[in-house]
Ligand SMILES: [Fe+2]
């Protein structure tokens with residue numbers, strides 16, 4: 001099975017020996033790979049949350065913000081940008097089907113639809 | 125209280141989970157287990173797509189300094205800049221699969237990965253910029269709209285961003301052509317000449333016919349691809365014919381005719397020998413496109429290095 005690392009923020013990336021050849025980094029051009037990966041989040045307009053929009057490589061935080069502006073907000077798609085180094089993101093686990101989320105699965109009483117209220121009770 | 129013990133699922137169980145996700149038309153996300161062939165196929169497809177966006181800046185880029193007015197120059201700049209953005213979205217999607225961006229560029233420059241054959245044709249006149257927007261971006265839209273529902277989440281999301289921007293690309297091209305068609309007889313002839321040269325290569329953009337497209341069936345089964353090459357090509361023809369009529373140009377295919385029973389247009393035989401020639405490196409501009417991309421990588425390396433050095437110096441303070 002392919003090993004993965006959480007470094008890649010938007011998802012663990014495989015690092016194991018069985019990663020397909022198309023994904024093997026070549027030894028050349030090591031200098032170009034020094035730019036870290038940043039995950040970018042954009043607030044579309046006031047009143048909305050920042051939403052993950054993608055990732056890019058940049059030499060430092062400031063350049064990452066500028067590059068994110070050019071890449072993700074060429075048409076007024078945002079009023080605010082967050083960038084964070086992918087390596088600084090702590091993720092729940094490499095698997096979307098994680099037992100971490102199991103405790104929420106059987107607590108239906110946390111949802112309003114769990115409670116039966118007669119039709120004739122208004123405003124509820 | 126103890127943490128839940130993680131039981132490592134077997135390969136068969138993982139495969140079953142993957143199959144169930146695909147069958148339910150839900151998206152595969154980067155952290156999910158996926159068959160290695162699915163991963164490798166996606167890396168190849170997304171990289172090829174990204175390379176096409178990046179190389180695709182060149183044919184129109186040749187007209188940036190020669191655009192006839194400030195308005196046209198601003199439009200063309202915005203369009204070419206969008207294509208760079210499309211390349212970035214796609215490289216980023218490929219990276220979620222474990223690919224390395226610089227490595228993909230190396231593969232492109234070394235001829236180990238391909239890009240769309242269409243960008244190996246030259247832009248001889250300014251009308252070519254209009255025809256590229258209308259037909260080449262039009263064909264790209266036909267290809268990319270179904271990819272917004274691709275089974276791989278990051279690819280589908282990249283395609284949604286791309287498709288939002290493509291509509292401007294096609295419309296600015298068509299508007300440019302309409303303007304020229306209202307001009308002098310020479311300008312109208314220029315448009316017709318550009319249409320004559322780009323029509324058939326545009327049809328080739330959809331790839332080989334279905335019976336000669338070895339990877340298609342698996343791609344369709346995995347929901348990476350949603351429609352066959354021939355189906356998408358047919359859609360493109362059906363869309364383009366009325367657009368050509370409205371523009372007042374003739375599409376260079378004497379066999380083009382409406383099939384009354386199907387309501388679709390029949391069209392002539394595509395020259396697949398030419399397609400294979402261009403794909404395998406013998407098109408009019410293959411050499412030039414790759415040479416220029418390599419020069420961009422190598423000549424600008426000092427900028428990358430300088431920025432890295434600057435960042436390191438500031439981090440040390
Ligand atoms: Fe594009």
Ligand SMILES: [Fe+2]
Pocket residue numbers: 207261264290293
């Ligand atoms: Fe485009």
